[in-house]
Amino acid sequence: MSTTLIILAVVIALGFMIVSIFNRFVRNKNLVKDGWSNIDVALKRRYDLIPNLVETVKGYASHEKETLERVIQARNAAMAVPPGDINQQIQAENQLQKTLRSIFALSEAYPDLKANTNFLQLQDKLNEIEENLERARRYYNGTVRENNTYGESFPGVLFAGMFSYQHFDYFEADEESRENVKVDFTV
Template sequence: MEYIILIGVIAVIILLFAGKYNRLVTLRNRVKNAWSQIDVRLQQRNDLIPNLVNTVKGYAKHESETLERVIQARNQLMAAQSEENVKEAAKAENQLQSTLKSLFALRESYPDLKANTNFLDLQEKLKGMEDKLASVRQYYSDSVTRYNTEIEKFPANLIASMFGFKAMELFEVENEEVRKAPKVKFD
């Protein structure tokens, strides 16, 4: 009878251990899936940027510095896109956001560009892509938070350390300008 109880206790411990391990694997895979969604959306947006730049080039020939900065920021983001390099990807993303703002500011100086349907269409597609990117970034951050929380909780932390589950980085905005609340003036 004692052996049956001992075997039962060992079986329960093994089942709990296996359940926690499987939970960690599931959460880690969700984070990888979330990152791949970010990667897909970034690639889609990166594919739009050359079309946008070429459209602007036709109207703003002497704005080559701005256009070059946009292309350079896009290339840096493409090079940094990897799950292992979340901080670099976030930094490159912030740089691209800044350069795109300066690109869109050019439209104020060029009325013909402002009225160009191709430019307006590309701008609208880019805006839609930014909305989708924000959504998948949120999903990624939620997945990373769940995963990191789980590997810190007892007894999962013991299993995590035994099998090499490491905390993952959030995709964080480093640009302080993005975090500031807009100033609203009523005249």
């Protein structure tokens, strides 16, 4: 009788451990998705701002059509990424960030644009969005670190395949975006 109770206790303990591991996988995945939803809100605000920014620049720099078209193409590509494909969205956002930098670099060549009130207001709004995006990115990357570490370490690695563990990429700036570009928006 006592051997049966010991075996039953071990089976129940293993069952609780497996349920606990499964729940941690679910929790980590949901935290990553929550972190991404915060980023998604900031990205949508950025997408809405870009057409206004392009139109403002277009009025002053009409012969910079290629640069403006690249910005719109990058925006449209980022918006076209299927919902839930976080890793592909990160790549599209890095490309969009790179093209946005080129618009602000244009302002150096066009003093009238740099002094335009509407351009300055749009630039301020974009800065605010970028600050919100940076905070959301830090939270997201923290949840990704926790998720990936648990899925790749013991005991999670033993159950990762069985519980459909998903590895997520960090939302980092690509190498080209890390290069310094001198842009001065002072009037």
